[in-house]
Amino acid sequence: MTDQIGQVAHFSIDEPLQLDGGEILAPYDIAYETYGEMNRDRSNVVLICHALTGDQFAAGTHPVSGKPGWWSRMIGPGKPIDTNRFFVICPNVIGSCLGSTGPASIDPGTGKPYGTAFPVITIKDMVNAQARLLDRLGIGDLFSVIGGSMGGMLVLQWASLYPERVFSAAPIATAARHSSQNIAFHEVGRQAIMADPEWCGGDYLSQDRRPGKGLAVARMAAHITYLSEEALQRKFGRNLQDRERITFGFDADFQVESYLRHQGMVFVDRFDANSYLYVTRAMDYFDLAGDAGGQLHKAFCGTHVRFCIVSFTSDWLFPTEESRQIVHALNACAANVSFVEIETDKGHDAFLLDEPEFFSAIAGFLSSAARERGLTAKETDQ
């Protein structure tokens, strides 16, 4: 897959990344994609932050799968994040496995894949690495930072850590801290992976083995949380899979079983099991208020960032209430914030799906922010 990861920025042993946990990462790579063109004063840059198992191929066509990028409905010419106006950059987070350095990368100290010798990283580490990438590309500040789910955590972290580099921010279907229930679901996924003897204590790559069954179970469990009960009922209900009656056995009698098994199976081909451990752990550790002495509003003191918070009514993984807490904190520091709750039965996954009201909200937010920034269509047009 390494031939097809697109652009990669390499940071040498002389450019170490100081990590939250005290360790140092060096050297490291950040794989990224860009769409559209940067304007003269570099004021039209939109940073896209992907979710847990996402990648840098947000728009256009994915080079490996041949399918449309995960946010190709959102990003492109004439789309809500309009590449005729904006220069869009989407990096793969560190800890992941689509070209950026993570546990599947070669540890220069041993010449073998890191495995669990890779340092545990946080959302802040991911953001710091992205800031280095922007430095490298000569990008000072961002017109906007946008992302959903874990991507939304990165957006919040960006706005809190580098407020002077962020003009506007849209955290979508996310939270300022990972909930107890969400930590619990992540822990189930991790235990499923670690229970697979093919995991080999994390050393499976060196031994040419793969904990595919454990990773598939982890994905299946997670996938249920991405949908709403209504969506599952509407899509599958109790419909049977290619049969007229139940078989009194353990085959996938029901469509929902067949669907989940498929989701588990295809995931194993595209994602590294250790990366799944590391990236879920980064989400578990995310707690902006905790980092700010327990009071969320202190994470945004005096901020000039314009915020657009988006939640979805049927999202039970990151329920609206969690977005509302962010809004309250931003209100408490008199920030410029708008809040949109989108009515949908599609659950957490809605941020990746065709939701016209959601697209309008993002398009409207960016247009208004562009006006405030003095980004005319003509200017961005060059």
Next chain:
Amino acid sequence: MTDQIGQVAHFSIDEPLQLDGGEILAPYDIAYETYGEMNRDRSNVVLICHALTGDQFAAGTHPVSGKPGWWSRMIGPGKPIDTNRFFVICPNVIGSCLGSTGPASIDPGTGKPYGTAFPVITIKDMVNAQARLLDRLGIGDLFSVIGGSMGGMLVLQWASLYPERVFSAAPIATAARHSSQNIAFHEVGRQAIMADPEWCGGDYLSQDRRPGKGLAVARMAAHITYLSEEALQRKFGRNLQDRERITFGFDADFQVESYLRHQGMVFVDRFDANSYLYVTRAMDYFDLAGDAGGQLHKAFCGTHVRFCIVSFTSDWLFPTEESRQIVHALNACAANVSFVEIETDKGHDAFLLDEPEFFSAIAGFLSSAARERGLTAKETDQ
């Protein structure tokens, strides 16, 4: 454990049980416990139906764990199901592993444990086996059938299949058909078990192995669904387990992780992995309306059973809406039905916990039904 399973009714090869799936089960055992005393005309019998991983030890002290029975708050002298008035009987369902015949039992045809050669059973099969047990004990009809979760499915099946043998019925925190989301969670659990190489294609008992890791993961995933997000937040939040800060690793940093791991670990000691497959499958297959031509009310046509339907506000595994559908169906056939929704943040597990309003509802329902049946305190007192 077989020394401590309490009373057992044995059904010989000459008393075969015809199963829903077309196969026959013979011989078979049903383990059961009783509390209180039967009155002269045998009109005070209350049948208790346990949940997925429950057992016959509903009241008193569990002979193996030494802990109180799973419904010891509900059943006993002076308690809502008052053993001073009622004769309570609680059988272990077939397919389970606490003394009744299931996949861990010896297949008389081979002399080895059944494993996956055990026939797939349904909720109806469980009820039919219980009816045989009552026949054996000389019990014609039941004053009441009561149970929560899967136990509630058995209650509904009892009322539908044997209306003439049921005077009153209380299906609690349950549904008339297993939802798509619930099938999905069960499938994750089954895949976790089957992914464990120690499962050995279901033949682990013969090979003296145990798929403990897979079963623990299954239990962990299920356990999350038994609690509400609020309860998890209240009990654990993001509290750390015996440490002051996160460790930047994959140990159980958070209390909720430690709790789930513990739940997984202790479950493995008390439950058979294949039974988990079989009993979850029976729940998946449950669909009273499907069996009645797609119209739930037809499952209860002309019924004289008095119903008390109970749901809990924060139960997202069997939400109130599912109970309401049962109520609507019962209303459609002019049945005698009362419906109680209990306000609680404890989630599905609430039916096993200390919920005074719930206890009052059950006590009130039984008192009123006893009056209608002419069961005076004196008469039951003998």
